[in-house]
Amino acid sequence: DQQVKQNSPSLSVQEGRISILNCDYTNSMFDYFLWYKKYPAEGPTFLISISSIKDKNEDGRFTVFLNKSAKHLSLHIVPSQPGDSAVYFCAASMVSPGGKLIFGQGTELSVKP
Amino acid sequence: DTGVSQDPRHKITKRGQNVTFRCDPISEHNRLYWYRQTLGQGPEFLTYFQNEAQLEKSRLLSDRFSAERPKGSFSTLEIQRTEQGDSAMYLCASSLRGGDTEAFFGQGTRLTVV
Numbered sequence: 484d485q486q487v488k489q490n491s492p493s494l495s496v497q498e499g500r501i502s503i504l505n506c507d508y509t510n511s512m513f514d515y516f517l518w519y520k521k522y523p524a525e526g527p528t529f530l531i532s533i534s535s536i537k538d539k540n541e542d543g544r545f546t547v548f549l550n551k552s553a554k555h556l557s558l559h560i561v562p563s564q565p566g567d568s569a570v571y572f573c574a575a576s577m578v579s580p581g582g583k584l585i586f587g588q589g590t591e592l593s594v595k596p
Numbered sequence: 597d598t599g600v601s602q603d604p605r606h607k608i609t610k611r612g613q614n615v616t617f618r619c620d621p622i623s624e625h626n627r628l629y630w631y632r633q634t635l636g637q638g639p640e641f642l643t644y645f646q647n648e649a650q651l652e653k654s655r656l657l658s659d660r661f662s663a664e665r666p667k668g669s670f671s672t673l674e675i676q677r678t679e680q681g682d683s684a685m686y687l688c689a690s691s692l693r694g695g696d697t698e699a700f701f702g703q704g705t706r707l708t709v710v
Contacts, residue, residue: 487638517698526600526687526701527639572638580698581627581691583652586638 486510487575489587496594502560504590506573509554513575517584518547518558521570530571531558532580563594598622600702602688608708609678616674617705621690628671629699630663631687632656639687645671646693678709 488507496502506516514535519527533540533547533556540547546559560567573587601620609615621628626647631639642661644652647668657663660678665671675682685706691699 489638492636519701524703524706526602526689526703529698529700532698574638579691580696581693582699583629583641583644584631584639584689584699585641586631588636588638 484509485588486513487573487585487587489573489590491590492588493591493593496563496592498565498594498596499562502558502563502567502592502594504558504560504571504573504592506556506558506587507554508556508575510575510577510585511551511554512577513585514578515576515580515582516547516549516556517574517576517580518545519572519574519586521572521589527572560592563592565594565596568592568594600688600690600700602686602702602705604705605703606706606708608710611678611680611709613678614674614676615678615707616672617686617688617707619671619673619688619690619702621670621688622700623669625690625692625700626668627691627693627699628665629689629691630671630673631689633685633687633704634683642673642686675707678707680709683707683709 517532518530574584576582628645630642645665689699
């Protein structure tokens with residue numbers, strides 16, 4: 484049972500444009516949602532998180548939107564840069580941002596110059 | 597470097613051999629997690645320690661797998677009688693219980709069973 488789903492395995496955008504990565508979840512008990520970025524042969528690196536009591540969190544070029552009624556969240560990157568090219572994982576936790584994480588399958592973002 | 601450290605980075609072993617991986621978390625972090633990631637998938641939870649106590653184990657963790665965190669600091673993950681299906685990236689993460697911060701991941705150990 485895949486509780487966190489990222490249905491797009493890959494996404495390609497032009498440098499300077501917006502990248503939108505999507506994530507759906509099934510368990511309404513999740514309290515925190517996080518996005519991690521991963522380069523090949525490295526561990527995931529934390530990007531941004533959002534609590535279930537919020538619907539938006541922004542950090543520089545990165546914004547995460549949460550729609551609880553739809554059990555959907557999205558990560559917006561504006562403007563996209565070639566260095567953003569990586570695999571992005573959506574993750575959810577029932578406890579805290581530092582708790583046990585349930586990950587989606589990942590979306591590989593390619594930002595072309 | 598005060599991040600999460602994993603050793604070795606790569607391990608190639610023959611089927612049937614035992615392997616052990618080590619994880620050194622961030623020093624003040626009392627929570628430690630092991631995850632496994634296979635190609636095309638996200639990391640999957642294996643087990644969780646709070647200090648030296650192993651509080652949760654996934655059903656993915658068969659009886660060939662054992663993890664320890666003897667003094668609440670570093671942790672080891674041992675796989676006995678390795679199988680080709682054990683080939684994966686093994687990731688360790690740590691976080692601070694009671695803190696409202698995310699878990700930090702190590703660079704992982706890539707295991708290849710031949």
